[in-house]
Amino acid sequence: MVTIELLLRELYARALFLLLFATVMLILLWLLFYAFLCNQRTNIKTSLLCIALCTELYCTGFLWIAPEFEKISTSVEQITPDWNTVELNRYIPIASKLSTEIDRSRISPLHRTRDIDNSFNSNYAAITDTYSIANFRGSIPNWVNKLYLCLGYGSEYVRVLDSGGTLFSDALLGIHSAFTTGKSLSEEFYQEDNSIQSVRWYWSRYTLPTGIVLKENTEIDENIFDYQNHIFQALTGKDEKLIQELVYPLKSTCRIQVKVEGRKELYFYIDNLYKFSGKKMIDSLSINGKVYPIPNLTEEENLEYPVEFNNRLLDLGTFENETVLLEVTPSRDNDPYNIRIGLLDIPMMKQAFDDIQKDNIVDHVEVGPSSVYLHQISPSSGSLFLPVLYSNCWTCEVNGVPADIRSVLGGFVGIPVDSGENEIRMIYTPKTSTPGRIIVLLSIIGVIVFLYIEKTGQLGNGLKPLDCSLGVCYISCSAIFVLLIYIVPLITFIFNASRKLMQ
Numbered sequence: 001m002v003t004i005e006l007l008l009r010e011l012y013a014r015a016l017f018l019l020l021f022a023t024v025m026l027i028l029l030w031l032l033f034y035a036f037l038c039n040q041r042t043n044i045k046t047s048l049l050c051i052a053l054c055t056e057l058y059c060t061g062f063l064w065i066a067p068e069f070e071k072i073s074t075s076v077e078q079i080t081p082d083w084n085t086v087e088l089n090r091y092i093p094i095a096s097k098l099s100t101e102i103d104r105s106r107i108s109p110l111h112r113t114r115d116i117d118n119s120f121n122s123n124y125a126a127i128t129d130t131y132s133i134a135n136f137r138g139s140i141p142n143w144v145n146k147l148y149l150c151l152g153y154g155s156e157y158v159r160v161l162d163s164g165g166t167l168f169s170d171a172l173l174g175i176h177s178a179f180t181t182g183k184s185l186s187e188e189f190y191q192e193d194n195s196i197q198s199v200r201w202y203w204s205r206y207t208l209p210t211g212i213v214l215k216e217n218t219e220i221d222e223n224i225f226d227y228q229n230h231i232f233q234a235l236t237g238k239d240e241k242l243i244q245e246l247v248y249p250l251k252s253t254c255r256i257q258v259k260v261e262g263r264k265e266l267y268f269y270i271d272n273l274y275k276f277s278g279k280k281m282i283d284s285l286s287i288n289g290k291v292y293p294i295p296n297l298t299e300e301e302n303l304e305y306p307v308e309f310n311n312r313l314l315d316l317g318t319f320e321n322e323t324v325l326l327e328v329t330p331s332r333d334n335d336p337y338n339i340r341i342g343l344l345d346i347p348m349m350k351q352a353f354d355d356i357q358k359d360n361i362v363d364h365v366e367v368g369p370s371s372v373y374l375h376q377i378s379p380s381s382g383s384l385f386l387p388v389l390y391s392n393c394w395t396c397e398v399n400g401v402p403a404d405i406r407s408v409l410g411g412f413v414g415i416p417v418d419s420g421e422n423e424i425r426m427i428y429t430p431k432t433s434t435p436g437r438i439i440v441l442l443s444i445i446g447v448i449v450f451l452y453i454e455k456t457g458q459l460g461n462g463l464k465p466l467d468c469s470l471g472v473c474y475i476s477c478s479a480i481f482v483l484l485i486y487i488v489p490l491i492t493f494i495f496n497a498s499r500k501l502m503q
Contacts, residue, residue, distance in 0.1 A: 091120045095127040098179075098198040102130065106203070109367045110210050110387060111176040114162045117295045118309045119181040119199075122159040133173060134162040144389055147411045152224045152269070152313035154306075164312035166267060166344055168228055168242060171208045171353065174387040178202050182300055186318060206353055208235075209360045211374060211424075213382045213417065220410030224269060224313060225342045231409050235385075236352050244343040247271075256326040258341060266316035266324065267342040270306070280304045281337065286327040287316055304331075318346070372426040376417065383414040384424070390414075397425045 107113075112131045115124060125132040137145055137158050145160055151169045154161035165173075167189060178190060179199040185192075190202035215237030221227035225245040232242040244264075248256050258266065270281055284303040285292045293300060294314065296307040305314070316326075328339060364375040376384065383406070388394075390407040396415055397403060399422060408414030415424060 091124065092127060094181075094198050095120060095124050098196065098201075099128045099130075101196045101198060102128070102201070103193075103195075106176070107131070108365070110174050110365065110372075112174050114165075114170065114175050114178040115180075116163075116178050116185065117180045117183060117300065118161070118163050118297050119295075122161065130177075132162050133160065133175075135160045143411060147220060147389075149312065150220050150222055150224060150227050150410070152228075152267070154310060154312040156308045156311065159309075161309055161312075163310045164314075166228060166243070166313065166315075166342070167206065167265060167346075168232065168344065168349055170204065171206055172231065172387065174208070174210065176204050176207055178204065188318065206350065208353060208356060210362045210365055210386065211376045212356055212360045212385045213378050213380060214385050214408060214414070215382075217383065217408050217414070218410065223271075223340075225267075225340065227410070232352070234409060235356060238352075240348065242345055242348055242352075243267075244345070246341040246343070248339045248341070250328060250330055250337060250339050254328055256328065256339070256341070258324040258326060258343070260319045260322055260324055260343065263318065263320040263346045264343040265318050265346055267344065268314040268316055268326075269312055269340055271338045271340050280331050281306060283329045283331055285314075285329075286325075288325050289327075292316065313342075370428040372424075374424050376422045376424060378417050378419050378422055381418045382416075383408055384417045384422070385409060386413040386415065388413040388426075391428070393428050393430055395427050395429065399423055 107130055109131050112133060113125070113128075114132065115134065122134040122136060124130075125134060133148055133153065137155070137160055140160065145155055148160055149155055151173075152166060153164040153169075162175075165175075170178075178185065179196075179201045181199050184200065185202050189205055191205055193201045193203060212235055214234050216234045218227075218230035218234045221230060223245075225243045229241045229243055233239060246258065248254065260266075268285070282305045285294070285305065291303060292314075294302050294305050294307060294310050296302040297309050299307075302310075305311070316324075326341070359379040361377040362374055363377070364373075366373040372386075372388065378384065385408055390405070390411050390413050394405050394413065395402070396405050398415060398417055403416050405426070406414045413426075415426075417424070
């Protein structure tokens with residue numbers, strides 16, 4: 001079985017050859033195409049326009065479509081643990097097969113899933129046709145990324161991750177399932193679905209209703225454990241803290257003894273790690289003398305923290321009436337920081353979930369492409385929390401009467417409801433949809449009019465400079481696009497690949 005280093009070396013050599021071949025072929029194509037245009041006595045502007053279009057189509061097809069087709073066509077049986085699944089997109093066939101095995105009756109936009117061991121990329125939900133908080137940051141507002149960070153989930157460059165979080169935050173966000181590619185999950189919290197063969201798929205045993213009437217409201221808090229305690233109190237109306245927090249300063253190798261009373265789930269994070277900068281802070285973490293692995297995509301045995309795809313809360317496991325010894329080895333020349341350990345009270349969480357389930361009944365839910373309908377029986381009047389992100393694009397009716405949606409718990413939908421039965425309808429209408437339709441319609445009309453005028457020869461001398469300017473503008477934009485998107489990355493890749501091959 002090949003090693004990752006040999007595999008990557010082979011891939012660099014192969015990619016370098018393909019890109020050089022593509023460059024030579026593109027130059028030849030340019031020359032042949034230009035010779036053809038010259039024989040047709042075509043003016044220089046038309047020739048340049050055709051060459052720009054040809055370049056864009058050729059580069060797009062070669063650099064984007066062909067490699068991705070090869071990766072996707074790889075069969076599941078060809079994948080071995082030595083493949084870097086994210087870099088090569090080798091997880092795609094596994095995710096595609098998984099999409100055919102999942103029980104669709106248990107999947108909905110309000111019932112999300114999680115990639116526990118970070119084995120898939122952030123777009124896995126689109127491939128598996130499931131729903132997840134994992135996403136790319138360019139498609140969501142910055143405050144949403146901050147919200148997930150404060151709930152304990154990770155973030156890496158352009159990605160929002162679903163690694164991290166707690167049992168409570170998972171239930172709050174409607175995460176009803178989870179999967180791994182290797183390790184097994186606790187039977188106390190998850191039920192394994194043996195009918196799915198692609199991965200180890202689990203259904204959560206502890207979930208919350210889709211709608212919960214809040215006892216009070218709270219705002220976002222950058223302290224993960226405080227934030228979740230405030231949310232817990234808002235849901236239950238109790239002053240009890242679900243998560244007990246312990247803080248330890250760390251400047252050198254330290255041994256931390258955590259006394260666990262009762263049954264608790266332990267969590268770990270570093271308090272100044274609000275935004276992952278790529279700098280590791282600890283070299284290893286041991287629990288009762290056993291090294292704790294921190295999976296980072298396909299690096300299941302990684303020991304460093306934080307890492308690209310696992311940089312927020314770490315779940316250290318379940319402990320009961322014992323003293324847990326944590327040994328933390330910090331990285332060299334690191335700034336002083338605090339370690340925060342959270343002890344989540346499992347019996348308290350279970351009891352609270354049972355009480356919430358009894359008091360908040362949601363017996364019917366329908367989710368459309370841009371709408372949500374639910375029938376809910378409320379124990380009292382108040383603000384109904386839904387695990388849906390707040391936006392002013394939502395409109396709502398409760399029992400046929402328009403209702404104002406407000407932001408609750410730091411960024412989720414809150415709907416005013418009365419005690420008893422409530423029929424709730426929500427519709428999402430983007431504010432830019434109407435202006436967008438108008439712009440598209442005007443553009444189409446403008447193109448049709450311009451083509452008609454040019455076809456009938458009615459393009460006056462006053463408009464000919466405009467025609468010429470548009471052509472020059474298009475050629476210039478195409479040249480800049482090719483330079484930035486293709487030429488510069490190509491030169492950079494050739495330079496880096498050559499260095500790697502020389503090593």
